Amino acid sequence: MRQKISTGRKPKFLQVRVSVPRRQMLISAIGVWVVFFGIWILATSLHWVNPLLVPAPGDVLGATVRLFANGFGSDVLISMMRVLVSFTLACLVAIPLGVAMGAFPAVDAILAPFVSAWRYLPAPSFIPILLMWFGTGEAPKLALLFLGVIFFLITLIADHTKEIRKELIETALTLGAGRWATVFGVMLPAVAPNILTAMRQMLAVVWTYLVIAEIVASTTGIGAMMMRARRFLHTDEILSGIIVIGVMGLIFDKVFAILHRRLFPYLQEVR
Amino acid sequence: MSQHLLQINNVSKTFALSKGRSLTAVDDVSFAVEKGSICVLLGPSGSGKSTILRMIAGLEAQSSGTIALKGAQIDGPARERGMVFQAYxxxxxxxxxxxxxxxxxxxxxxxxxxxxxxxxxxxxxxxxxxxxxxxxxxxxxxxxxxxxxxxxxxxPEVLLMDEPFGALDAETRWQMQELMIEVAEASGTTMIIVTHDIEEAIFLADKIVFLSSHPGRIKEEIIPEFKPAKRIRNKEELLECPGYIDIERKIMRMMREEGQH
Structure with missing residues (x-):
């Protein structure tokens, strides 16, 4: 039912920065997926596409169930562990370094030229040498994921720390805070929400490198399963791999959102 | 020589600019602040009043001259010189x-x-x-x-405030100004307040240090002698004081002269 507005202005569909009613938002969100799946189902059932290359949504769902019944869960778990271990290590290194760079120009002067040079090297270019150094175990994969995000993470955290308003720091100083009380008592809590946001962004990048690592050099994990499936022309399994990665990404993102709300309640209660 | 709480002697501050140029923000400034008093630094923009306050806070080092609290030279920021900023x-x-x-x-x-x-x-x-x-x-x-x-x-021994009410709306400003008088009376805290608001300066100050601009120099120290010994607690009362208009007119004239430079 259309809402009755008596202003006499004819509402246009495209309005610059005019927010949309909830109802329209819901319809739009569902609509776009209905169209997506509609085209997919139509294309497969009317044989517009080769079913070997584009299986029907139902087949993909079936493949997903079959995969999990046959131990795909352990692949998912392995992939998840790789992401979590390497990302945790990256954060343990990046947070202290980034904050130190943002707080102490002397540290920044040493690390910034080094970090920004590494940042421009695509991490996958290290795969051959990582394989030579670490062999075929978990180490080269973890190293790739670590290298893929560490320099971006350091830079992001350093930049956020540098953006802390000068007045906050000077207030701490004129309250009698020394260097360490200023850094740990004011700068670290001030930048903490931004650190969590940076982590949320970079975790998505870790997933990207995970798939690369598992496709190139692994016999386990979601990416490896997808490469195996390719060999047997199991496109439905490849697509379920993609969907599983997407769902995992969504779950992790949601976890970060909840963490943000829990850790920083003061940011939620703004009028 | 009597012992003041805070003594600023011949303080200058020169900032280095690019291409070897420099800017003298504060030029040979000397004044003293008595314990328990409210001293207002008043002047147009470019008079170096905030820079003087930041040097007293220890957030900025003077290029020459001395700043002493209870006879001891200040060296960097410390608890004894607490500062309130304009920004939150x-x-x-x-x-x-x-x-x-x-x-x-x-x-x-x-x-x-x-x-x-x-x-x-x-x-x-x-x-x-x-x-x-x-x-x-x-x-x-x-x-x-x-x-x-x-x-x-x-x-703190002294409360430093850098245009603390500059971002507030008019009514809140008055309330805050009245609050500062209340706080000064209740706690006996010495205050140095930077402002460019003439009315605020006259209301709060036991002594106004008026600065001229480019470079910042002390033009005159003004004691609002018309005020009663006991501090006035609300602004309406201030407006009714005989002598208030004269001092406001005098300071406005000084501000205008500065503007013409």
């Missing part, structure tokens, strides 16, 4: 109570005493109801009250 400086991740306790905590005041002092000064600025509230839920004026309570609770 509340620590958003702490409640109002914890904000006010912060300075005492880093200076090792025991928890019980900390809480009591915090509660006292939060009461003094009229925020007792909000002690457990996050600052982000407060209005601009209330946030400045938190900053003032936080600095006062830390027991």
């Amino acid at each position: 400086t509340s620590f958003d991740w702490m409640s109002v109570g914890k904000n006010v306790e912060f300075g005492m905590k880093i200076n090792g005041v025991p928890a019980k005493e900390r809480r009591e002092r915090a509660a006292h000064f939060i009461g003094l600025v009229g925020l007792s109801k909000f002690i457990d509230t996050y600052p982000s839920q407060l209005s601009g004026g209330m946030r400045q009250r938190v900053a003032i309570a936080r600095t006062l609770a830390n027991a």
Whole structure:
């Protein structure tokens, strides 16, 4: 039912920065997926596409169930562990370094030229040498994921720390805070929400490198399963791999959102 | 020579600019501040009043001259010279109570005493109801009250304020100005306040140090002698004082002269 507005202005569909009613938002969100799946189902059932290359949504769902019944869960778990271990290590290194760079120009002067040079090297270019150094175990994969995000993470955290308003720091100083009380008592809590946001962004990048690592050099994990499936022309399994990665990404993102709300309640209660 | 709380002698500040040029922001400034008094630094923009305050705070080093608190040269920022800024400086991740306790905590005041002092000064600025509230839920004026309570609770020898009410609307400004008189009367705290608002300066000041611009120099020290010995607590009362208009006119004329340079 259309809402009755008596202003006499004819509402246009495209309005610059005019927010949309909830109802329209819901319809739009569902609509776009209905169209997506509609085209997919139509294309497969009317044989517009080769079913070997584009299986029907139902087949993909079936493949997903079959995969999990046959131990795909352990692949998912392995992939998840790789992401979590390497990302945790990256954060343990990046947070202290980034904050130190943002707080102490002397540290920044040493690390910034080094970090920004590494940042421009695509991490996958290290795969051959990582394989030579670490062999075929978990180490080269973890190293790739670590290298893929560490320099971006350091830079992001350093930049956020540098953006802390000068007045906050000077207030701490004129309250009698020394260097360490200023850094740990004011700068670290001030930048903490931004650190969590940076982590949320970079975790998505870790997933990207995970798939690369598992496709190139692994016999386990979601990416490896997808490469195996390719060999047997199991496109439905490849697509379920993609969907599983997407769902995992969504779950992790949601976890970060909840963490943000829990850790920083003061940011939620703004009028 | 009598012992002043704060003594500023022949202080200059020159900033280095690019291409070897330099800017003298403060030129040979000397004045003294008595214990328990309110000293206002007043002047047009470019008169170096904020720079002088920042040098007293120890956030900026003077190029020459001396600044001494109780006879001791100042060296960097310290608890004895607490500062309130124009921009909001509340620590958003702490409640109002914890904000006010912060300075005492880093200076090792025991928890019980900390809480009591915090509660006292939060009461003094009229925020007792909000002690457990996050600052982000407060209005601009209330946030400045938190900053003032936080600095006062830390027991500074002198409270430095850099255009503390500049971002507030007119009515809140008056309230805050009246609050500062109340605080000064209740706590006996020495204050140095930077402003470009003439009315604010006359209302708050026991002594006005008027600065001229480019470079910042002291033009005149003005004592608003028309004010009664006991400080005036509300602004309407100030307007009715005989002599108020004369001093306001005089300072306006000085401001205008500065503007013509």
